[in-house]
Amino acid sequence: MNMTAIGEGANRAILARLQSRERQFFLKLAAPAILGIMIVVFLPILWLSSLSLFDAAGDWSTANYARVFQSPLYQKTFHVTFIISISVTAFCVLLGYPLCYWLSRLSPRTSGILMVFVLVPFWTAVLVRTYAWLVLLQRNGIINQGLVASGIIDEPLQLAHNLTGSIIGMVHVMLPFLVLPLYATMRAIDGDLVRAAIGLGSSPREAFWRIFFPMSLPGLFAGVILVFVLSLGFYVTPALLGGGRVQMLAQRIESTITIYANWGAASALGVILLVMALVLIWAANRVFGLDKLFVR
Amino acid sequence: MAVQEMAGQKRTEGLWLAVIGSAVLFFLILPTLIVIPMSFSDAAYLEFPPKEWSLRWYREYFGSAEWMAATRTSIVAAILTTLIATPLGALAAYGLHCSSTRIRNAAQILVVMPIVVPIILIAVGVFHLYAKLGLNYTLAGVVIAHVALALPFVIITVLSGLKSYDFNQELAARSMGASRPRAMLDVTLPQVKFSVQAGAFLAFITSLDEVVVAMLISGGEYATITRRMFNALRDQIEPTVAAISTCLIAISVLALIGIQLIGRRGRGER
Numbered sequence: 302m303n304m305t306a307i308g309e310g311a312n313r314a315i316l317a318r319l320q321s322r323e324r325q326f327f328l329k330l331a332a333p334a335i336l337g338i339m340i341v342v343f344l345p346i347l348w349l350s351s352l353s354l355f356d357a358a359g360d361w362s363t364a365n366y367a368r369v370f371q372s373p374l375y376q377k378t379f380h381v382t383f384i385i386s387i388s389v390t391a392f393c394v395l396l397g398y399p400l401c402y403w404l405s406r407l408s409p410r411t412s413g414i415l416m417v418f419v420l421v422p423f424w425t426a427v428l429v430r431t432y433a434w435l436v437l438l439q440r441n442g443i444i445n446q447g448l449v450a451s452g453i454i455d456e457p458l459q460l461a462h463n464l465t466g467s468i469i470g471m472v473h474v475m476l477p478f479l480v481l482p483l484y485a486t487m488r489a490i491d492g493d494l495v496r497a498a499i500g501l502g503s504s505p506r507e508a509f510w511r512i513f514f515p516m517s518l519p520g521l522f523a524g525v526i527l528v529f530v531l532s533l534g535f536y537v538t539p540a541l542l543g544g545g546r547v548q549m550l551a552q553r554i555e556s557t558i559t560i561y562a563n564w565g566a567a568s569a570l571g572v573i574l575l576v577m578a579l580v581l582i583w584a585a586n587r588v589f590g591l592d593k594l595f596v597r
Numbered sequence: 598m599a600v601q602e603m604a605g606q607k608r609t610e611g612l613w614l615a616v617i618g619s620a621v622l623f624f625l626i627l628p629t630l631i632v633i634p635m636s637f638s639d640a641a642y643l644e645f646p647p648k649e650w651s652l653r654w655y656r657e658y659f660g661s662a663e664w665m666a667a668t669r670t671s672i673v674a675a676i677l678t679t680l681i682a683t684p685l686g687a688l689a690a691y692g693l694h695c696s697s698t699r700i701r702n703a704a705q706i707l708v709v710m711p712i713v714v715p716i717i718l719i720a721v722g723v724f725h726l727y728a729k730l731g732l733n734y735t736l737a738g739v740v741i742a743h744v745a746l747a748l749p750f751v752i753i754t755v756l757s758g759l760k761s762y763d764f765n766q767e768l769a770a771r772s773m774g775a776s777r778p779r780a781m782l783d784v785t786l787p788q789v790k791f792s793v794q795a796g797a798f799l800a801f802i803t804s805l806d807e808v809v810v811a812m813l814i815s816g817g818e819y820a821t822i823t824r825r826m827f828n829a830l831r832d833q834i835e836p837t838v839a840a841i842s843t844c845l846i847a848i849s850v851l852a853l854i855g856i857q858l859i860g861r862r863g864r865g866e867r
Binding site for chain 1: 610611614615617618621622624625626627628629631632635685686688689690691692693695696697700704706707708709710711713714715716717718719720721722723725726741742744745746748749752802805806808809813823826827830831834838839842845846849850852853
């Protein structure tokens with residue numbers, strides 16, 4: 302009796318040791334990749350963020366943040382960044398919600414084929430798509446030609462190299478980020494629930510707003526946050542389609558370093574951008590696992 | 598009567614939905630489609646539809662030593678990135694899959710971060726790190742940065758593949774005397790092969806299409822194609838870019854088809 306008890310205890314200890322060795326082995330397999338991401342992505346960002354806490358002489362100070370929050374130049378950058386990000390998010394919802402709703406009601410086969418129209422641009426380089434919009438939106442581009450030919454306008458509109466162009470190009474880049482989680486959520490909604498509501502006497506419109514719409518909200522919320530966060534820190538499209546007139550946060554950070562070599566101010570801008578992004582992403586991740594976005 | 602009215606109303610609403618949905622799909626695909634015919638235009642300025650067709654801009658692209666050097670850098674960087682990120686990412690996914698839930702969740706957050714953190718911050722940080730290490734304007738620098746950016750896609754894809762794999766098969770192999778590496782390579786790997794391949798495609802495209810980091814850290818002899826394109830577009834719109842864009846679209850579409858085919862075969866075999 303006593304002997305077996307001791308034996309069991311020893312076995313348990315051996316098992317525990319084996320188990321912990323096994324765990325360590327698996328961690329070691331993951332280590333190179335995780336360390337790589339830490340060293341190349343996280344450490345430089347942490348270091349960059351730390352710069353915001355020191356002044357030019359290397360002393361600890363909050364002067365960089367004071368300057369960033371007080372200078373009219375930076376205030377304008379924040380203002381433009383928010384205006385663009387909010388507009389882009391709003392347009393993405395207006396275009397993306399009806400699209401997903403329509404796709405989710407088609408047969409999986411048909412909507413699978415139509416999703417190609419979402420996936421091809423999603424996997425096409427952002428630079429290529431921005432270039433296409435530069436061509437489409439220019440003064441004598443196809444859109445202006447069409448509008449003038451159809452008599453809607455007399456003079457070509459200024460569509461590129463300004464705020465309008467930046468927003469159009471960004472909506473195009475961001476739309477798939479809203480469509481993918483929203484469509485996945487809508488597909489998972491049981492259509493019988495809506496039919497049951499109609500069968501019990503609700504009008505189709507009421508059934509949509511009281512049954513379908515609330516159930517699609519998690520996907521919509523995830524998409525909205527993703528689009529908004531990616532817009533806040535977006536660089537390529539506004540830099541090219543804004544024609545130098547539109548300065549969003551990312552461009553301001555870049556020019557503050559490459560032109561003015563003011564690392565402290567750039568770092569403070571970066572920290573503000575990072576904190577906003579992380580808080581929003583954390584919220585979105587709680588509602589909808591974001592890793593699901595990139596896996597089909 | 599009321600039922601008919603309702604059905605009629607439903608039909609009109611369905612029609613409206615189809616019209617709006619198709620218009621949005623058209624908006625999404627239009628830019629990609631417009632670049633392709635433009636690249637075959639003969640005009641020196643951008644016009645659509647082109648009046649004369651020619652391969653002029655392709656000749657210009659393939660005849661330019663600068664563009665060719667940039668293309669070589671980008672393709673070599675993308676291949677090296679894929680060759681490094683795929684095995685590292687697959688191993689990491691395997692390790693995380695077998696770790697405790699707590700570690701896996703923590704690591705998953707860490708892994709998704711590079712995708713959602715503003716890329717300009719990564720670019721500026723890496724630029725400074727490289728300035729200290731002397732890696733700016735080198736091929737190695739581009740590859741290291743792109744591996745870090747591509748790893749998340751590989752890890753996420755392979756992790757999702759492992760979810761539908763029965764791990765007992767590997768345990769069975771090991772209980773019958775297979776060593777751990779043997780069991781991993783001969784039993785587990787063939788069954789998650791498709792997600793590893795899909796991850797490799799994603800890694801390749803991530804590296805090939807990446808602009809912002811490359812803009813800061815690549816240059817001189819080792820400027821990537823996207824860096825040169827960005828500069829070409831900022832100064833003036835060069836039609837050569839249409840030819841290059843068409844090549845990039847072709848590569849992306851081929852990769853996408855590859856991923857879809859792999860996905861279908863993967864689902865069929867499971």
